[in-house]
Amino acid sequence: MNAFSFACTACGKCCNSPPAMALPELFRHRDRFIGCLAIGRVPRRRVGERLRVGRHEAVLDEADIAAFDSIANTLLYRTGDTFSIMTQGYDYPSLARCPALADDGRCAIHLNGKPVTCEVVPLDPFVPDALQHLVLAGRNQSASYIGADCIQEGERADAPLLTAEGEIKDANARDALARRRSALEREREVWGRAVFDSLRKDLFASPAALARIPPGGFLTISIVPVLLAVASTSARCRQLCLDYIDSQIALIGRNIEQALLRRRLEDRAVTQELRGFAHAYQRAKALLGTTLPAMEVESSAPSSLSSIEAYLCGAHR
Numbered sequence: 001m002n003a004f005s006f007a008c009t010a011c012g013k014c015c016n017s018p019p020a021m022a023l024p025e026l027f028r029h030r031d032r033f034i035g036c037l038a039i040g041r042v043p044r045r046r047v048g049e050r051l052r053v054g055r056h057e058a059v060l061d062e063a064d065i066a067a068f069d070s071i072a073n074t075l076l077y078r079t080g081d082t083f084s085i086m087t088q089g090y091d092y093p094s095l096a097r098c099p100a101l102a103d104d105g106r107c108a109i110h111l112n113g114k115p116v117t118c119e120v121v122p123l124d125p126f127v128p129d130a131l132q133h134l135v136l137a138g139r140n141q142s143a144s145y146i147g148a149d150c151i152q153e154g155e156r157a158d159a160p161l162l163t164a165e166g167e168i169k170d171a172n173a174r175d176a177l178a179r180r181r182s183a184l185e186r187e188r189e190v191w192g193r194a195v196f197d198s199l200r201k202d203l204f205a206s207p208a209a210l211a212r213i214p215p216g217g218f219l220t221i222s223i224v225p226v227l228l229a230v231a232s233t234s235a236r237c238r239q240l241c242l243d244y245i246d247s248q249i250a251l252i253g254r255n256i257e258q259a260l261l262r263r264r265l266e267d268r269a270v271t272q273e274l275r276g277f278a279h280a281y282q283r284a285k286a287l288l289g290t291t292l293p294a295m296e297v298e299s300s301a302p303s304s305l306s307s308i309e310a311y312l313c314g315a316h317r
Helices: 023-028 062-075 116-120 129-141 171-204 224-231 235-262 265-288 302-312
Strands: 004-006 034-042 050-053 056-059 077-079 081-090 151-153 161-164 219-221
Touching: 004 129, 023 081, 023 171, 023 235, 023 302, 034 171, 034 235, 034 265, 050 129, 056 129, 062 129, 062 171, 077 171, 081 171, 116 171, 129 151, 129 161, 171 224, 171 302, 224 235, 224 265, 235 265, 235 302
Parallel strands: none
Antiparallel strands: 004 151, 004 161, 034 081, 034 219, 050 056, 077 081
């Protein structure tokens, strides 16, 4: 059976790290989430490739590969290999919790701008709809979901049917998945391609640099390349980025201060990385105080610039 039902109980077990967030979401929650750029390597799929999770299995056909290619062409970045480039929240892994998780285990921003990524859970926007049952099978076995009982195989009376017959059956899940993919496509247009080009030489064309991307994980770097890309489009965008930078420098300072009080050995590497983020922000502030060269982000037409400004302010989802 490839049918899965899902009913969130708001137990918070899967809220064990900061989520991937679109840039407007990070701007909205600038005093809660430290932003970073997460770069991952996405494996290319081949016809006849066998994907297996427990007893669930799929042999990829031409339609599956076409679906993967469609996602890659609109949401991902290719230069030999295929990569995902996303903005997301960042925090000390030792805390094992999302910064938006309240003391009672509930989401503090559930009704106040919860990231679309959280609505998509437990689905994966980079996987074709017809194969989402494999995502659910894998997450049903992961430590984050064990004991949560939110993902169940087959149709259940106590949980809405999420996937069956290669389709997303739940209308709310379909809508959330479409909005997340739309946001990723918009990010690619607004800043993604410009950032990809700016990192091409030092990262994507360097085997040594690419080796830093852990298998199945992400390389996290400062979000500054994203800010420089959008700040170059208008004076208003520049000011929005400067305001964001000031909030982030203050938040990083508070988080480091709390980490020093915890005195955990495993926090040291993250503290060092956060200090690097803060230094990058300071350099970006100095650069934004000068005239930035224009970058090819959408168009120089006033309507396009207004669109980007509105997007940063969260008017476009």
